[in-house]
Amino acid sequence: MFRMILIEDEPRILRHLKEKFSTLSPDFKVVGDYNNGEDALVELHWTQPHAILTDIRMPIMNGFELLNKVKEQMPDIQCAILSGHDDFAYLREAIQIGITDYLLKPATDDDILILLGKMKNKLMDNQLLLEREVAKQITETSENTDQRHSGWDSIAKELFYHGNFVTVYAWSLMSDIPEGIHDDFVALLRDGEKFTPLPPNIGNEDILLFGLHTWSKERHAEWTRTFTSKAQSVDGLTVALAISTRGLHPVPALLAECKKQARMRSRFEGSCFWISDHEPEDIKPLLEPLQAELLRLAQFVTKQQKQLFAKELDSFFSNGPETLFPVTRKGWELMLLHFSHTLHSLIKDSFTSSFEIKQAMELELSDEVWRVRKRNDLSPHVKEIWCSYFFRSDHEQAGNRDRAKEVQEFIQHHFLENISLTSIADVFQLHPAYMNRVFKRTFTISIPDYLVKLRMDEACRFMKEHPFVLIKEIAEHVGYIDPLYFSKVFKLYTGFSPTDYKNKNN
Structure with a gap:
């Protein structure tokens, strides 16, 4: 089955065409219908059409402009024009573009079937x-x-x-x-x-x-x-x-x-x-020799000796033999989670912590394993996470909450601008990963996810109030320079492409 998109600025005609193309031929499926060429162009990356049928006279971008731009991206696409104007100048320009056919409105079922037959034959000849x-x-x-x-x-x-x-x-x-x-x-x-x-x-x-x-x-x-x-x-x-x-x-x-x-x-x-030669990494043989190390760390937590705890961790990560450590990132994640579980078990009589706090700490550890580029970059972040959880003071926690609220207020005032985790961290003169962890501990959502949430919720509201707004204009309104990237983020967040979301709400 070949994929087709339709572009027509008259809603009644567009609905009629979509119904006809969906029922007349099982060889074609309409994967996108648009009332302007610019939105169709933005969403080419996921509709990936084999064929396109477009009107000529449309606002924003006419059919010839659209087809020329589409041909630049997809040279093998089959193009056809539907127009109410039997004009030789139009026909000559259509031939120069290399269209499959030129249909006059209103197109009959036979006209559409002949067009689809021509398109299918040309597509089947293209190896x-x-x-x-x-x-x-x-x-x-x-x-x-x-x-x-x-x-x-x-x-x-x-x-x-x-x-x-x-x-x-x-x-x-x-x-x-x-x-x-x-x-x-x-x-x-x-x-x-x-x-x-x-x-x-x-x-x-x-x-x-x-x-x-x-x-x-x-x-x-x-x-x-x-x-x-x-x-x-x-x-x-x-x-x-x-x-x-x-x-x-x-x-x-x-x-x-x-x-x-x-x-x-x-x-x-x-x-x-x-994939046929390998088994999952087994880290169990690595865990038993670490028991003495974990006992020392647990004693420092029990006595609330933060500096000795941090020094012991530095020594372990810096001086331990390579054979002591996992090979894969997944192995590191499992080892650090084992550390966390064992420490909590060893200190349970002297250190209380809720299930939610333990779970949050483990999520932070997992995030860091998969975020850092090099293994040597991992140890300072692991140390900061454990120190922040095992050596909590009311003063430090209050300071972190205040800092997180300041960051939240800044994002709420500037999320419509082109800001990111890195640029926000620069404003507050903090390391991006550290600032993100502090924010997530307070609000249970990361800064990038919070930024996406604010922007996508605003995009949805904006589309409901302005149903005919262009995707490019929506993207710019919520702080995205690239409408294609905005469209991808929007679909991941809502489950709909911007066009499908507009159509659903109209």
């Missing part, structure tokens, strides 16, 4: 487009392995015919994947073998699929060396590999497992592994 669509279906199926796109199975078998497929999933916790990372991998291919990038769902992942004629122990070793060398050259990059010797069918499930294991086996430094 690169079909390959990209199959790649998209593989990625989507990996997110929901119960949902297979049976309509594309026969096309997938024709285009992806190799007997062996290597799935490569590269994931970076810290930032986007470096450009050109797959150049070295393509050199591993032999004659007749194929490389296909799969569309990622997020910016910090890269997904590659290699179709191979043969697979052997020698090739396994060669690919392992190449991918390991590349992964270790980038801090925080995790590369998970999987091999299918039964064709394309197992690939979505293998990709899903790659994603899962990449997060479980992520390290502070770059790493690479085959």
Whole structure:
């Protein structure tokens, strides 16, 4: 099934077209309907249409401007125009753009069916487009392995015919994947073998699929060396590999497992592994030797000797042998949570703490494990978290609450501006991570999440009061420079695209 969007500024005609396109052909699905071209352009990144039908004369952006901009982003898209004007000048410009057809209003069912037939034939003749669509279906199926796109199975078998497929999933916790990372991998291919990038769902992942004629122990070793060398050259990059010797069918499930294991086996430094070769890291052997260390720390807490507690932690993190520590971030998270549970157990008779406070502390520890770039950056944050919980004074807590309220007031007065956690921390001359922890301890929500909440609630209110406002104007109103980024955040927060939300409330 191919995806189509409709753009028409007359609501009655737009509703009629959507109904007709949804009922006349099972080969096309309307994934977006818009009353102006600019909103359609903003939401291209998630509608990802194969075809577009637009009016010409519209406010804000006419149909020709829209089609030219769409063609720049998606050269293979099939375009058609619906107009009430049988004008040669319009027709000539439409031909220059390269449209599939030019329909006059009112379009009959036969006109629409003929148009859809032309579009389908041209789309089916475009092998690169079909390959990209199959790649998209593989990625989507990996997110929901119960949902297979049976309509594309026969096309997938024709285009992806190799007997062996290597799935490569590269994931970076810290930032986007470096450009050109797959150049070295393509050199591993032999004659007749194929490389296909799969569309990622997020910016910090890269997904590659290699179709191979043969697979052997020698090739396994060669690919392992190449991918390991590349992964270790980038801090925080995790590369998970999987091999299918039964064709394309197992690939979505293998990709899903790659994603899962990449997060479980992520390290502070770059790493690479085959999902078939590794077991989850077992940290139990590391915990028993730490019992004496935990007893000393518990004594310092019981006696409320904060400086000795901090000094002991510094010594442990700085001077402990590498064999004493986990390898993966997940292992570090589990070890620190074990520390927390054991300390609370050892000091329970002399130190009282509510379940909510314990839970909040453990969430902070987990957040830091997955936030810091390098392992050495972790220890000062862990020390600050434990010291703030185990050595609480009324004076310090009152000071932190006052500081958090000041930050909250600042955000409430400035959230419509282009501010962020870093810029707010600069205003208060605090480390961003520390300020965020203090804020979260007071209000049980992080600063970035609080900022998003205020902005999205205001965006919803603004759209209800101004139902015909442009997405770009909504984004600017709530402090976002990029309307595309605003649209992504809005959909994550509300579950609706801005256009769908406006339509729902109108």
